[in-house]
Amino acid sequence: MRESLILQVLSVDASRQRHRYGAPTSCSAAAQNRGRFNVVNTRDTRRLLLSLFILSATVCSETTMGANDNSDSYVQTGYAIAPVPLNLQGKNPALVGLGSYNVNTSGCHDCHTWGPNGNWAVGGNPFLGQPKVIDPAYYLADGRSFGPGVVSANLTPDENGLPAGLTLSEFISVFRTGRDPDNPARILQAMPWPLLGQMTDRDLESIYEYLRAIPSLPGNR
Numbered sequence: 001m002r003e004s005l006i007l008q009v010l011s012v013d014a015s016r017q018r019h020r021y022g023a024p025t026s027c028s029a030a031a032q033n034r035g036r037f038n039v040v041n042t043r044d045t046r047r048l049l050l051s052l053f054i055l056s057a058t059v060c061s062e063t064t065m066g067a068n069d070n071s072d073s074y075v076q077t078g079y080a081i082a083p084v085p086l087n088l089q090g091k092n093p094a095l096v097g098l099g100s101y102n103v104n105t106s107g108c109h110d111c112h113t114w115g116p117n118g119n120w121a122v123g124g125n126p127f128l129g130q131p132k133v134i135d136p137a138y139y140l141a142d143g144r145s146f147g148p149g150v151v152s153a154n155l156t157p158d159e160n161g162l163p164a165g166l167t168l169s170e171f172i173s174v175f176r177t178g179r180d181p182d183n184p185a186r187i188l189q190a191m192p193w194p195l196l197g198q199m200t201d202r203d204l205e206s207i208y209e210y211l212r213a214i215p216s217l218p219g220n221r
């Protein structure tokens, strides 16, 4: 887990470089510099430069992988479409962005955001031709009823910072098993876990990381 977080941070750094310089330029610049620095003659310096080269090769190959799977544009789009301010302190920024993409382009909001005007702020209902506005006062904070005893859950962080009050493994288990975390004998209704549960661990982790970053709305139920 820690290793994968380090890799993600590395990949964020690599992607930042890519935005500034473009991947091929930055990798070929590393190669050019290698040639230039070879004139320095001490053994220690050579050793240091060799390790820097290995590091830059690692980052460059990671950069290329990132470019292939388009993960950067998901992260950027995720940040662009988040309807609430995000608290990134102690979070993995790449995962938060990806999580925002996964949450805000899928149906979580349809069922988990429910205010006096349904899913939308007053005057912001796109189904009435109004410009879409999600009311931050109700964002993912529960309240939509799906029949007796079935109300969507509050997904915002609790007083300990846990989304829906769940640890990461409990959260992933909700999607994989559809079991109510408070009462595993009960199967969650309406919640589309049979489909959402097919997401990769990384996507579910990203959703969890994003939900850790959104404002806490404890009193909405």
Ligand code: HEC
Binding pocket: 102, 103, 106, 107, 108, 109, 110, 111, 112, 146, 149, 150, 151, 152, 153, 155, 164, 166, 171, 174, 180, 181, 182, 187, 188, 189, 190, 191, 192, 196, 207
């Ligand atoms: C079609 C409506 C719907 C959609 C879409 C939906 N949910 Fe749910 N979700 C529910 C309902 C309803 C419950 C409560 C079910 C019950 O108690 O039987 C629930 C429960 C949950 C729970 C369990 C919380 C707990 O502590 O019991 C989590 C976590 C959750 N949803 C996350 C999500 C996320 C994240 C998404 C989007 C990726 C999502 N849901 C999309 C309706 C939905």
